[in-house]
Amino acid sequence: MGINLAVLVGVLVVATVVGLMLQRRNGTVRGGRSAEGGWQLADVAPEPADRVLLLQLSSPICTPCARTREQLESLAAEHPGVRHVEIDVADRPHVAKALHVLRTPTTVAFDRDGTELLRVGGVPRRTDLVAALPLEECR
Amino acid sequence: MTEQLDPRGVRFAAAVTTVVLAVVLLTGSGVLAALQAVVFAIPVAAGMRYSPYGALYRALLAPRLGPPSEREDAAPVRFSQAVGLVFTLVAAIGYLSGATVLGVVATAMALAAAFLNAAFGFCLGCEMYGLLGRVRTAR
Numbered sequence: 415m416g417i418n419l420a421v422l423v424g425v426l427v428v429a430t431v432v433g434l435m436l437q438r439r440n441g442t443v444r445g446g447r448s449a450e451g452g453w454q455l456a457d458v459a460p461e462p463a464d465r466v467l468l469l470q471l472s473s474p475i476c477t478p479c480a481r482t483r484e485q486l487e488s489l490a491a492e493h494p495g496v497r498h499v500e501i502d503v504a505d506r507p508h509v510a511k512a513l514h515v516l517r518t519p520t521t522v523a524f525d526r527d528g529t530e531l532l533r534v535g536g537v538p539r540r541t542d543l544v545a546a547l548p549l550e551e552c553r
Numbered sequence: 554m555t556e557q558l559d560p561r562g563v564r565f566a567a568a569v570t571t572v573v574l575a576v577v578l579l580t581g582s583g584v585l586a587a588l589q590a591v592v593f594a595i596p597v598a599a600g601m602r603y604s605p606y607g608a609l610y611r612a613l614l615a616p617r618l619g620p621p622s623e624r625e626d627a628a629p630v631r632f633s634q635a636v637g638l639v640f641t642l643v644a645a646i647g648y649l650s651g652a653t654v655l656g657v658v659a660t661a662m663a664l665a666a667a668f669l670n671a672a673f674g675f676c677l678g679c680e681m682y683g684l685l686g687r688v689r690t691a692r
Binding site: 418422425429430432434436481 | 555560575578579580581623624625626628629657661664665668669672673675680682
């Protein structure tokens, strides 16, 4: 019983540490991995006014992907120069591979030249994302 | 239309599973591990609406909580139940055949996964489902 209890406590402690780490990472803006060619990966050409591309990698069955889509769509609607493109990694696995993305949703932001600015795994925290992006003031 | 689940019910089921697996670890009961394996096997075979813990949630808690603000797809959850089934089956076989170490290790892994889901809403099996979906389409 003593050993069993020790194993139980050990498992719960390790799982709690892992859970806290995952929770901290989830939705947090991280520095880019300096990927290139964002617009080609998104399969769109930048409009003259476009400054930032938010490329959202989603999968068909993924509840947080829908919440991420809502967030990014409203962000793009409020900020001129922000373009939101969502792709399905099941249709285009090469994009996930090229960007080393292992989970959905992941949002990778690119500048006008297609160079990665930052990335967010999970549903982005809106204020953090807005603060981290080079955005023009809302009109 | 695919089957949709109340995410709070999924977390409730993970919490009950966490308690059951903690008791398995404390008592070394192969019979209890086998019972938990049956609880996993029913929704895997028949669909999530037949999940015993899910039924418990709908009977006891759902009427008090009101309708959920969002729903999640059942397919990844069902897959995660299949992963749980494999681990608890190995645990039951381990404990009942005298290979106690096997039983402890399998139970500890299943417990860690159930706890991560219950405490942090992080479903390892569901993430695996997403990754496997990518592998399937990549081939």
